[in-house]
Amino acid sequence: MPKIEPMILAVPKGRILKELLPLMKSAGVEPEESFFDDKCRQLKFATNVDYLEIIRVRSFDVPTFVAFGAAHLGVGGSDVIMEFDYPEIYSPVDLDIGHCRMSVAAPATLLESEDPSQWSHIRVATKYPKITQKHFAARGVQAECIKLNGAMELAPNLGLCRRIVDLVSSGDTLKANGLTEIEKISEVSSRFIVNRAAMKTRPVEVNKWIRSFQEAVNAK
Ligand SMILES: Nc1ncnc2c1ncn2[C@@H]1O[C@H](COP(=O)(O)OP(=O)(O)OP(=O)(O)O)[C@@H](O)[C@H]1O
Numbered sequence: 001m002p003k004i005e006p007m008i009l010a011v012p013k014g015r016i017l018k019e020l021l022p023l024m025k026s027a028g029v030e031p032e033e034s035f036f037d038d039k040c041r042q043l044k045f046a047t048n049v050d051y052l053e054i055i056r057v058r059s060f061d062v063p064t065f066v067a068f069g070a071a072h073l074g075v076g077g078s079d080v081i082m083e084f085d086y087p088e089i090y091s092p093v094d095l096d097i098g099h100c101r102m103s104v105a106a107p108a109t110l111l112e113s114e115d116p117s118q119w120s121h122i123r124v125a126t127k128y129p130k131i132t133q134k135h136f137a138a139r140g141v142q143a144e145c146i147k148l149n150g151a152m153e154l155a156p157n158l159g160l161c162r163r164i165v166d167l168v169s170s171g172d173t174l175k176a177n178g179l180t181e182i183e184k185i186s187e188v189s190s191r192f193i194v195n196r197a198a199m200k201t202r203p204v205e206v207n208k209w210i211r212s213f214q215e216a217v218n219a220k
């Protein structure tokens, strides 16, 4: 029998992975042993499915691998998918994991002196400049973004800028840094994503995995 071309699933290596592994198992994908070995420097892994391979990449890179067709399938946070907003990506399944929200936050004292509805030009520290600009532009506010890759909560206290846009889950990080949530931009969860071209060139396999992941979510 002719061998089927390998198909690649990109998964994020951070906090989503813990919640994702049981879901993958229920959908019928189990990575080879070395995937679980912390010392292993391998980045691409075989699975129990003959033609399916897994790559483990940074969560911010999953949409890029999928959009450019380097991976056919992927799992990513809706925050990251929204930030890149690649037209080549279709995200058919909400995996109901990786829940948090994206919010605007500022020092608790800011609201004593300012009314957010009066803002016209603001400076914001964030890992999500596109979402931030779009969010504020929709109500006529020009947001000048300072791109950070983490520890955004430090920015207001160190005078970098007074507002941040970041992910919030328990709210502990905001609280510990004297910040308060001003406004929610969106709910966040992880999604199963596919490359649109792969849906056309390999519809049988792609649709099979969309169905399997949806069924795994339904069975939770
Ligand atoms: N409390 C939370 N804080 C941050 N991200 C969360 C939280 N809860 C769920 N998530 C999801 O997890 C993703 C972040 O995962 P992870 O922590 O691996 O990324 P990271 O810190 O951005 O990693 P890196 O920059 O090292 O690649 C987010 O994009 C979001 O979808």
Ligand SMILES: O=P(O)(O)OC[C@H]1O[C@H](OP(=O)(O)OP(=O)(O)O)[C@H](O)[C@@H]1O
Residues within 6 Å of the ligand: 149, 150, 151, 152, 153, 166, 167, 168, 169, 170, 171, 172, 173, 174
């Ligand atoms: O509301 P909480 O439950 O406190 O969670 C929110 C925090 O978690 C994330 O940071 P992460 O731990 O991923 O570190 P990072 O700064 O490297 O992104 C996020 O950027 C917040 O800082």
